[in-house]
Amino acid sequence: MSFSHLGLNPLFSEALASADYAEPTPIQQKAIPAILRGEDVLGIAKTGSGKTAAYVLPILQQLEGTLVSPHREPTVLVLVPTRELADQVTQVLREFAPCLTSRLSCLAVYGGVSINAQMQALRRVDVLVATPGRLLDLIEKNAVRLSCIRTLVLDEADKLLNLGFEAEMNQIFLLLPIQRQNLLFSATLNKDVAKMQRLILKEPQILEMDSVGESIEQIHQWAYSVTEERKGPLLRFIIKSEQLERALVFVSSKKKADNLTSKLRKNDINAKAIHSKMGQQARRDTLEAFKQGRIRVLVATDLLARGIDIDTLTHVINYELPRSPKDYMHRIGRTGRAKALGEAISLVTDEEEPHFYVIQKKMGQRVPMKPSEAIDLSGY
Numbered sequence: 583m584s585f586s587h588l589g590l591n592p593l594f595s596e597a598l599a600s601a602d603y604a605e606p607t608p609i610q611q612k613a614i615p616a617i618l619r620g621e622d623v624l625g626i627a628k629t630g631s632g633k634t635a636a637y638v639l640p641i642l643q644q645l646e647g648t649l650v651s652p653h654r655e656p657t658v659l660v661l662v663p664t665r666e667l668a669d670q671v672t673q674v675l676r677e678f679a680p681c682l683t684s685r686l687s688c689l690a691v692y693g694g695v696s697i698n699a700q701m702q703a704l705r706r707v708d709v710l711v712a713t714p715g716r717l718l719d720l721i722e723k724n725a726v727r728l729s730c731i732r733t734l735v736l737d738e739a740d741k742l743l744n745l746g747f748e749a750e751m752n753q754i755f756l757l758l759p760i761q762r763q764n765l766l767f768s769a770t771l772n773k774d775v776a777k778m779q780r781l782i783l784k785e786p787q788i789l790e791m792d793s794v795g796e797s798i799e800q801i802h803q804w805a806y807s808v809t810e811e812r813k814g815p816l817l818r819f820i821i822k823s824e825q826l827e828r829a830l831v832f833v834s835s836k837k838k839a840d841n842l843t844s845k846l847r848k849n850d851i852n853a854k855a856i857h858s859k860m861g862q863q864a865r866r867d868t869l870e871a872f873k874q875g876r877i878r879v880l881v882a883t884d885l886l887a888r889g890i891d892i893d894t895l896t897h898v899i900n901y902e903l904p905r906s907p908k909d910y911m912h913r914i915g916r917t918g919r920a921k922a923l924g925e926a927i928s929l930v931t932d933e934e935e936p937h938f939y940v941i942q943k944k945m946g947q948r949v950p951m952k953p954s955e956a957i958d959l960s961g962y
């Protein structure tokens with residue numbers, strides 16, 4: 583199966599080759615033709631399965647030849663839950679947009695940075711990638727209108743349709759034209775999405791690529807049973823003894839992220855924290871430095887659980903378990919991207935163990951648990 587078999591314009595061939603996309607992934611095989619036909623799509627496919635290109639490529643193709651007026655309102659709106667994801671999706675758009683014969687402008691807008699620069703840039707945008715809150719601020723300031731949107735994408739749809747975003751999303755829906763194409767993508771589906779999907783989508787193509795259990799087979803998961811006091815030393819032991827070049831460590835709070843990071847640094851491990859209390863520039867620089875291998879251990883809150891694509895990230899460590907079983911799957915899905923292998927290690931105390939069972943049950947997969955009390959942690 584090749585991309586051109588899916589009805590994708592040969593204009594994209596060179597860019598696909600230089601991105602090393604030899605053939606479309608399963609979700610791309612299903613979603614690209616459906617989107618090109620103008621259908622609504624609900625795409626559920628595992629983390630790292632190429633959902634971004636599954637909507638970016640056909641959307642760009644739909645725009646080919648339609649971009650004429652120099653002053654225009656956006657016709658495509660991509661909503662995402664985090665700023666980092668907005669940047670990442672925009673990068674993919676900008677990677678393939680030059681394939682089109684006319685110049686296309688893509689912009690990411692999100693909070694935490696000056697709104698004025700975004701208002702300036704919004705004078706001419708075709709594809710707008712946004713987090714919901716900042717989009718509403720910009721609409722209020724008359725910097726953008728949504729009346730020309732023909733295609734709406736919700737990336738990480740279940741997160742966006744969750745309670746946390748409900749009020750903002752409802753406001754945005756009211757401002758969109760009724761006639762439009764709706765594309766929802768996510769690795770996980772929950773009751774909220776099932777409910778909302780009926781309100782948002784019209785006779786959608788429902789593309790559910792794989793059951794949850796088989797969806798993460800290339801990630802080797804296991805857990806250590808450990809006491810609270812030994813968690814820190816055990817983490818340092820894992821990082822040092824396994825000589826991890828790069829690990830993403832998840833914790834449950836911003837404070838914990840900062841504390842754990844300073845402990846790691848005191849033990850000569852090049853670590854940095856990333857969470858929502860930090861300024862946007864610091865967040866961006868930290869993620870970039872981690873992607874480039876200048877930071878060995880990134881300690882993150884669930885801010886980074888969703889959608890972030892870090893090339894060749896081999897290890898995800900759950901220092902603390904996430905409350906939601908879904909977030910466990912999103913977290914470990916930061917490794918094992920595309921067809922790469924990955925390891926996900928969880929540090930589980932006795933108190934956390936019942937919750938860990940719930941996570942495994944929801945995931946439909948058992949995670950082997952190793953004892954850790956015999957490991958000599960002195961010196962760590």
Ligand code: ADP
Pocket residue numbers: 602603604605606607610627628629630631632633634635889890891919920
């Ligand atoms: P998802 O959104 O499903 O979690 P992404 O869209 O972030 O996944 O893609 C994951 C990785 O796979 C990215 O690094 C992307 O460049 C790569 N990728 C996407 N499509 C292909 C393809 N057809 N062939 C090879 N790699 C791909």
Ligand code: MG
Pocket residue numbers: 633634737738889
């Ligand atoms: Mg994604």
